[in-house]
Amino acid sequence: MTSPETELVVERRQMAAEGVLALTLRHPRDEDLPRWQPGAHVDVVLGPGLERQYSLCGDPADRAAWRIAVLRERDGRGGSAHVHEELKVGDRVRVRGPRNHFRLEAARRYRFVAGGIGITPILPMLAAAEEAGAEWSLLYGGRTRAGMAFTGELERYGERVTLVPEEELGRLDLGPVVDDVPGDTLVYCCGPGPLLDAAGERCPAGRLRVERFAPALGPGVQGPPGRPDVERRQRVGARTPELLQRRRTGAPARRLHH
Ligand SMILES: Cc1cc2nc3c(=O)[nH]c(=O)nc-3n(C[C@H](O)[C@H](O)[C@H](O)COP(=O)(O)OP(=O)(O)OC[C@H]3O[C@@H](n4cnc5c(N)ncnc54)[C@H](O)[C@@H]3O)c2cc1C
Structure with a gap:
């Protein structure tokens, strides 16, 4: 099932900590954004073939704006660097979701x-x-x-x-x-x-x-530059906990829930 895609506008950029940029996103015509619950994330389309997931970290009751916060990954393949360097106030960005695989279940x-x-x-x-x-x-x-x-x-x-x-x-x-x-x-x-x-x-x-928050891995997915250890582990199929879990569940590596 594909999630609805919306084009949003970057309303605000603010450093939430060293290396962590918080973005506030709004609908260009100030329409209400889809409802979400704590634990939800959105897919942010950053460019052709460059799509990353970010958890919503604002107030779910605020239908006018979403907040995401992005850590700049030094060894990453460019998604977080793109957010930090390229996304400016007023830019439009395509966003899919929200989806939630980390729901807050009722408990005392x-x-x-x-x-x-x-x-x-x-x-x-x-x-x-x-x-x-x-x-x-x-x-x-x-x-x-x-x-x-x-x-x-x-x-x-x-x-x-x-x-x-x-x-x-x-x-x-x-x-x-x-x-x-x-x-x-x-x-x-x-x-x-x-x-x-x-x-x-x-x-x-x-x-x-x-x-x-693992990146999507798999055959044909290039490891990050300067991380030959990671690529070698993948090539020889070393049993990282993540790979073991994927084998057990048949699930893609992106998201694993216990
Ligand atoms: C459900 C979900 C929610 C998320 N929420 C947030 C959030 O709120 N904030 C946030 O900052 N990030 C979040 N992420 C992570 C985010 O989607 C990106 O992965 C992150 O921004 C890094 O993107 P990148 O392209 O810069 O780096 P990536 O290339 O995705 O790399 C990320 C890390 O993985 C390692 N890596 C990259 N490729 C490989 C590989 N082939 N093998 C092994 N390791 C590799 C890198 O060394 C780096 O440490 C979330 C991810 C998921 C799945």
């Missing part, structure tokens, strides 16, 4: 874990959990404090949010979040592959929901 308690740019789908989930009167906490890690997006917006949640910049405090300690998860609690995790793998290994079955 949530434990959210975000690594780096993985904060984007989690951000609207926090507001929804708050509004639903659920108990929740967020463990949010990043390499540096300056590179962690939306920390200002998170301040209003006080002690429910734990920020862990790796350069100051070391890596996220997942133990307290995933080792002992009561039956009324769901764990939502988005971030780098190793973080999701670690959560998957430790979290009790059925309690974890993850979204992976």
Whole structure:
């Protein structure tokens, strides 16, 4: 099934952290945008053969504007660099969706874990959990404090949010979040592959929901320049967790959910 495609206008560009650009998108005639729920993402068409997914990280109740936030990937194939360098205020951009493979299911308690740019789908989930009167906490890690997006917006949640910049405090300690998860609690995790793998290994079955921001891989897909290790691993079919998961489920590598 194909999602509806809309041409939107870039209304605002704002740095949300070092290396993270937030874009506000609007309909050119100020029409309402399609409804979405926390966890949804859109496909942004950046050029011929250049299409990337970005989670909606604004307010779902705001039908007039969508917000996405894009981390500039140094080793990427050009999608995020295009957003940072080419998309200007007033430009039109084709967007498909929204689609949601990371829905916030009803629960009494949530434990959210975000690594780096993985904060984007989690951000609207926090507001929804708050509004639903659920108990929740967020463990949010990043390499540096300056590179962690939306920390200002998170301040209003006080002690429910734990920020862990790796350069100051070391890596996220997942133990307290995933080792002992009561039956009324769901764990939502988005971030780098190793973080999701670690959560998957430790979290009790059925309690974890993850979204992976992995690029679409497959035969004929070129690895990023300067990453021969990645290309070699793919050629020899090394069993990265992602490849193993794809073999088990037959699913494309883009999105994996537990
Ligand atoms: C559902 C979903 C939601 C997403 N939401 C966001 C979001 O909110 N914000 C955001 O910044 N990004 C998000 N992404 C990721 C985004 O779609 C792009 O992948 C990202 O912007 C990087 O694009 P790129 O072309 O610059 O790099 P890509 O080429 O896509 O590379 C991204 C990373 O993958 C590695 N890589 C590239 N090619 C290969 C390969 N062949 N083998 C192994 N590794 C490879 C690169 O080294 C790099 O580290 C999301 C992805 C998905 C699937």
